[in-house]
Amino acid sequence: MSTALAQKRGLGAVIWDYLTTVDHKKIAHLYLVSGGLFFLIGGLEAMIIRIQLMKPDNDFISAGLYNEMITMHGTTMIFLAAMPLIFALMNAVVPLQIGARDVAFPFLNSLGFWLFLFGGLILNVSWFTGGAPDAGWTNYAPLSTTSPGHGVDYYVMGLQISGAGTLIGGINFLVTIVNMRAPGMTYMRMPLFTWSVFVTSTLILFAFPALTVGLFLMMFDRMFGSAFFDVGLGGNAIIWEHLFWIFGHPEVYILILPLFGAFSDIFSTFSKKRLFGYSAMVFATVLIGFLGFMVWAHHMFTVGMGPIANSIFAVATMAIAVPTGIKIFNWLFTMWGGQIKMTSAMLWSVAFIPSFTIGGMTGVMLAAAAADFQYHDTYFVVGHFHYVIVGGVVFGIFAALHYWWPKMFGKVLNEKLGKLAFWPFFIGFHLTFFIQHFLGLMGMPRRYWVFLDGQGLATGNMISTIGAFLMAIGTLIFLYNIIYTAVKEKKVGGDPWGGRSLEWSIPSPPPHYNFVQTPLVRGLDPLWIEKMDGKEGMTPAEPLGDIHMPNASILPFMISLGTFIAGFGFIYQVDDPTWLILVFVGMGITLGSMLTRSLKDDLGHHIHKEELEEDIKKGAGK
Amino acid sequence: MRGWMGKFRSLFLFGALTLLLAGCGEENLSALKPKGYGAELLLDLMLISIAIMIFVFIIVMAIYAFVLVRYREKKGQEHTIPKQTEGNKALEVIWTVIPIILLLVLAIPTVQATFDLADKSTQGDEGVITIDVTANQYWWQFTYADQEIATSQELYIPTGERVYLNMKSSDVIHSFWLPSIAGKMDTNPGENMNTMYLEAYEEGVYWGHCAELCGPSHSLMDFRVIAVSQDEYDQWVEDMKNIDPEAAPETTTAQEGQQLFNDNCMSCHAIGGASAGVGPNLANFGNREKIAGILEPTKENLVDWIVHPDEIKPGNQMPTEIVSEEEASKIADYLLQLQHSDVGTDVPTQNEDE
Numbered sequence: 001m002s003t004a005l006a007q008k009r010g011l012g013a014v015i016w017d018y019l020t021t022v023d024h025k026k027i028a029h030l031y032l033v034s035g036g037l038f039f040l041i042g043g044l045e046a047m048i049i050r051i052q053l054m055k056p057d058n059d060f061i062s063a064g065l066y067n068e069m070i071t072m073h074g075t076t077m078i079f080l081a082a083m084p085l086i087f088a089l090m091n092a093v094v095p096l097q098i099g100a101r102d103v104a105f106p107f108l109n110s111l112g113f114w115l116f117l118f119g120g121l122i123l124n125v126s127w128f129t130g131g132a133p134d135a136g137w138t139n140y141a142p143l144s145t146t147s148p149g150h151g152v153d154y155y156v157m158g159l160q161i162s163g164a165g166t167l168i169g170g171i172n173f174l175v176t177i178v179n180m181r182a183p184g185m186t187y188m189r190m191p192l193f194t195w196s197v198f199v200t201s202t203l204i205l206f207a208f209p210a211l212t213v214g215l216f217l218m219m220f221d222r223m224f225g226s227a228f229f230d231v232g233l234g235g236n237a238i239i240w241e242h243l244f245w246i247f248g249h250p251e252v253y254i255l256i257l258p259l260f261g262a263f264s265d266i267f268s269t270f271s272k273k274r275l276f277g278y279s280a281m282v283f284a285t286v287l288i289g290f291l292g293f294m295v296w297a298h299h300m301f302t303v304g305m306g307p308i309a310n311s312i313f314a315v316a317t318m319a320i321a322v323p324t325g326i327k328i329f330n331w332l333f334t335m336w337g338g339q340i341k342m343t344s345a346m347l348w349s350v351a352f353i354p355s356f357t358i359g360g361m362t363g364v365m366l367a368a369a370a371a372d373f374q375y376h377d378t379y380f381v382v383g384h385f386h387y388v389i390v391g392g393v394v395f396g397i398f399a400a401l402h403y404w405w406p407k408m409f410g411k412v413l414n415e416k417l418g419k420l421a422f423w424p425f426f427i428g429f430h431l432t433f434f435i436q437h438f439l440g441l442m443g444m445p446r447r448y449w450v451f452l453d454g455q456g457l458a459t460g461n462m463i464s465t466i467g468a469f470l471m472a473i474g475t476l477i478f479l480y481n482i483i484y485t486a487v488k489e490k491k492v493g494g495d496p497w498g499g500r501s502l503e504w505s506i507p508s509p510p511p512h513y514n515f516v517q518t519p520l521v522r523g524l525d526p527l528w529i530e531k532m533d534g535k536e537g538m539t540p541a542e543p544l545g546d547i548h549m550p551n552a553s554i555l556p557f558m559i560s561l562g563t564f565i566a567g568f569g570f571i572y573q574v575d576d577p578t579w580l581i582l583v584f585v586g587m588g589i590t591l592g593s594m595l596t597r598s599l600k601d602d603l604g605h606h607i608h609k610e611e612l613e614e615d616i617k618k619g620a621g622k
Numbered sequence: 623m624r625g626w627m628g629k630f631r632s633l634f635l636f637g638a639l640t641l642l643l644a645g646c647g648e649e650n651l652s653a654l655k656p657k658g659y660g661a662e663l664l665l666d667l668m669l670i671s672i673a674i675m676i677f678v679f680i681i682v683m684a685i686y687a688f689v690l691v692r693y694r695e696k697k698g699q700e701h702t703i704p705k706q707t708e709g710n711k712a713l714e715v716i717w718t719v720i721p722i723i724l725l726l727v728l729a730i731p732t733v734q735a736t737f738d739l740a741d742k743s744t745q746g747d748e749g750v751i752t753i754d755v756t757a758n759q760y761w762w763q764f765t766y767a768d769q770e771i772a773t774s775q776e777l778y779i780p781t782g783e784r785v786y787l788n789m790k791s792s793d794v795i796h797s798f799w800l801p802s803i804a805g806k807m808d809t810n811p812g813e814n815m816n817t818m819y820l821e822a823y824e825e826g827v828y829w830g831h832c833a834e835l836c837g838p839s840h841s842l843m844d845f846r847v848i849a850v851s852q853d854e855y856d857q858w859v860e861d862m863k864n865i866d867p868e869a870a871p872e873t874t875t876a877q878e879g880q881q882l883f884n885d886n887c888m889s890c891h892a893i894g895g896a897s898a899g900v901g902p903n904l905a906n907f908g909n910r911e912k913i914a915g916i917l918e919p920t921k922e923n924l925v926d927w928i929v930h931p932d933e934i935k936p937g938n939q940m941p942t943e944i945v946s947e948e949e950a951s952k953i954a955d956y957l958l959q960l961q962h963s964d965v966g967t968d969v970p971t972q973n974e975d976e
Contacts (some may be wrong), residue, residue: 443652
């Protein structure tokens with residue numbers, strides 16, 4: 001409704017609308033667009049890396065720039081592309097799946113987005129101000145603490161601000177899922193996507209503080225002369241590795257679990273069957289989340305922790321294969337006996353199974369602590385985690401976007417173009433990364449700017465680069481599809497796939513209050529149950545009445561803008577104390593906005609029953 | 623139908639690629655062609671895990687292929703509803719228990735190998751060699767503590783013996799990786815010293831890398847391990863112990879070079895004996911496989927390296943243009959005649975066969 005109004009008022013009004021929105025569906029758009037842009041930037045960096053490694057002794061870019069490329073590629077893809085795209089899906093879908101009108105804290109939801117965006121902007125500004133961070137996305141001390149220039153300072157500030165946004169977002173979804181479920185939606189009736197977002201949010205709640213602490217220590221080391229990681233002054237460099245991986249290992253599950261959820265929904269919908277072994281799937285998700293915290297030190301087998309610690313972490317890591325295996329078999333048996341409809345969303349999901357299985361298997365191989373003395377820090381590892389993160393997370397994001405696109409934008413992405421984008425990406429993906437396992441075993445360490453001629457590594461690297469180009473082609477076709485669909489495709493109804501969960505019971509895109517009346521949930525796959533009983537839509541759990549909605553606010557944007565300004569002050573005050581002015585100005589804006597928020601009563605507004613009745617006539621009550 | 627056929631075609635392609643590549647990899651560099659105890663143990667462990675994983679993969683892919691062929695929606699089926707199965711307890715127990723058993727099969731040799739490679743029981747025994755390895759941006763220092771031998775970039779060891787390495791770093795974290803002999807271990811700054819052992823089966827020149835990102839020239843921080851017979855090794859130790867750093871070279875240009883070297887380079891470098899520690903010890907330089915770990919040992923390359931070290935290894939500590947090209951040429955003459963021991967020069971290096 002407000003969108004319609006805004007469109008009439010022109011571009012400026014649309015921008016203002018997005019700057020101030022607290023509507024989870026519009027925040028999903030914001031996450032999607034900014035995450036998508038960062039994905040393209042990260043992809044460009046990947047292409048530059050692959051061009052540099054196309055042939056031996058190549059001098060396409062310099063050694064320093066290469067280290068900036070690999071650092072920013074990793075950082076961008078994990079923090080600024082994968083995370084926000086997952087948050088886009090969470091925002092677009094979770095409140096709808098649980099029958100809620102919004103998230104628990106709409107204001108914080110907006111704040112989380114703007115913090116993420118400004119953190120991401122800080123990181124990328126570094127390209128233009130004398131050099132990006134160059135100590136790897138893991139930023140190991142003392143390479144990072146002694147790195148000249150301000151690149152690593154940008155890493156510290158950017159991730160700190162962005163990470164705060166993620167933490168806020170995670171807490172918000174935790175509370176939303178605990179508190180805002182529609183009547184009858186018990187925990188064991190939640191769709192798997194909501195379940196996995198729930199577990200993911202818990203992981204965010206426990207993992208991100210470790211990153212925050214680590215980044216603070218590094219900030220003090222670099223900007224204020226402390227020596228937490230300086231062995232010369234009694235510090236210990238290994239502490240950073242522990243802090244980083246206590247965050248960093250759960251982070252990979254934060255990335256993959258929501259997409260496990262999305263795949264579960266997609267397999268179930270396009271096989272026209274309920275999910276096989278639902279309770280086992282829930283249990284496996286929780287178990288993966290739990291074990292994800294117990295295994296961080298498997299990134300550190302070669303650090304010298306000793307055989308006892310190495311063995312414990314090895315066995316604990318292997319254990320994760322069990323719940324993951326349960327999931328793979330349950331997905332296969334969800335399709336078993338169903339009617340599989342091979343849409344684009346399903347195509348990405350089906351392709352995910354072998355790809356992720358390979359990634360999982362190399363993961364078990366890596367878990368064999370001693371064998372990691374050969375794999376660690378080589379292209380074997382690069383191959384492994386790209387199989388997991390591209391074969392799992394990126395395939396999952398593509399699948400989920402195809403699946404929920406009609407819910408977000410009211411149009412189904414063109415199926416022909418969807419499949420056309422899939423094939424080059426899929427083939428390119430295997431071409432790029434499968435061979436990297438062998439390159440690693442043949443003696444190619446990761447993060448190598450050049451490899452020398454005569455070491456037998458040339459052919460494999462060439463194949464890998466060709467694959468990367470195919471992936472780029474696939475991505476471009478997908479982008480074209482988005483534009484094509486926006487221009488040419490027709491609007492569809494609320495339920496284009498024959499969906500099973502609540503989001504498909506309302507129009508596409510949903511009105512900004514989501515549900516005219518909160519639905520009554522009678523079991524797992526609530527919409528399917530109603531359809532099987534011959535009903536059109538959900539039975540309401542409440543009479544038609546006024547709906548209370550939060551007001552839009554510019555304050556989240558202002559708070560984040562303040563941290564953005566202060567960030568530069570912190571980075572440059574080392575050179576000259578006058579830069580502290582920026583710290584005061586920035587923190588002034590942030591704290592002033594927070595004070596305004598605290599003192600000013602904002603009680604939101606009501607959508608009146610009469611308006612709703614109007615909407616129902618137009619089909620919103622469906 | 624074309625969808626899954628395509629996928630199978632690509633899977634087949636990758637399978638073929640696998641076989642092709644298994645025979646690939648440079649001798650003396652590849653982890654797939656072990657030439658020492660650690661690497662052999664690790665390859666065995668890898669093969670166990672690969673066998674288990676391929677077994678699992680075949681089962682998954684068999685079910686996968688069957689499901690995708692058998693249960694695709696057929697024409698006219700659009701309105702039928704398949705049976706809504708809830709689950710199957712027996713099946714779910716099976717695919718929980720079998721993986722647990724498979725993982726136990728893998729876990730046992732893993733733990734065994736982990737303890738085996740961490741074994742230090744013979745370190746310090748009579749006649750057992752321990753070498754201190756210090757990693758620096760971007761070169762390797764090897765000190766034979768008992769023998770007062772210091773060398774850099776090239777590590778000599780006897781074959782058939784366990785040689786212990788005590789490893790640390792003088793600056794950032796590096797990682798000592800010798801794929802064909804023993805795998806890798808990080809070198810940490812400060813007090814976190816690591817110990818690993820090498821045991822080479824046959825004589826040869828083995829290629830090692832730094833595996834932990836350590837700055838711009840991370841990819842250029844290579845080293846060699848030269849394994850020779852026990853007799854030759856003893857000879858090498860003898861030769862290295864008797865280096866006279868002051869010994870005058872034969873030609874006049876080299877003599878001038880020596881003077882220039884002493885004036886300009888000695889504050890960082892040393893030749894034989896204890897090391898200056900700032901820069902590599904240049905003992906036996908004239909017999910090195912490579913200059914700076916990566917360049918062919920020609921005079922031209924050496925001059926280039928002395929004058930413009932930053933262009934060859936960006937970010938390294940050696941000052942640029944400290945001497946003129948002409949002076950560098952004399953220094954090169956001096957350095958290249960530093961042939962303190964000819965042990966190991968006849969050991970064939972794989973990379974020169976190419």
